[in-house]
Amino acid sequence: MSAHSLAKYLQSFLNDFWLLLLNPSSANELIRINLDDNEQFQFGLLWHWETVHGRRFVGHRGSLPGVTNIMMANEKRTLGVIILS
Template identity: 60%
Template sequence: MFMNNGSGLLNPRSIAEMRLIVGGGLIPYYDPNGIASSSVIPPPSFGLSWIWQTLSDGRRYIGHSGSLPGARHSMLVNEKNTIGVIVLSNGDSNVPRDRSAQYYKILENIHLALFQCFEAESTK
């Protein structure tokens, strides 16, 4: 497990290695749509197949995303490692820049709403 310091498949040392930011945070982010460069949010940092992202709520999340023709997905875990959110969607990964920016904003809003919901539940 990736969350809660691992159990079952991965040991805590493996989890720590995966989460470690490589390249001193200096690996440039390639964004074919130019979305990250037009934002005030810092660009993501990279671990071993994982991306650290700061969303519009100012919090850092670690996750992974990808797409195939007709499908997109994104998985993020909060910095405390207590809540993970996976969003799977049917969508074209080859859309114009303005529609792609809209998609990423919608995806971020879904993630933030779910994190807020589950964080509120976990504090009860």
């Protein structure tokens, strides 16, 4: 996955474009917390919620040998960050 394709995906998430592809209840299922084992990390179907220094973020992480991708947005979905390494 390239930085450009991840940026397009995150931008569509921030701008609610994904609601055009899914009905609202399906879209909400992707970010609804399904596993709540601790206060710092909570997991949905595709996205996970994370608390860092008292701030809530929603995002997705992935990795393969030698590659790590992190895509996070603030709780209000007004700012997103992508880190590739």
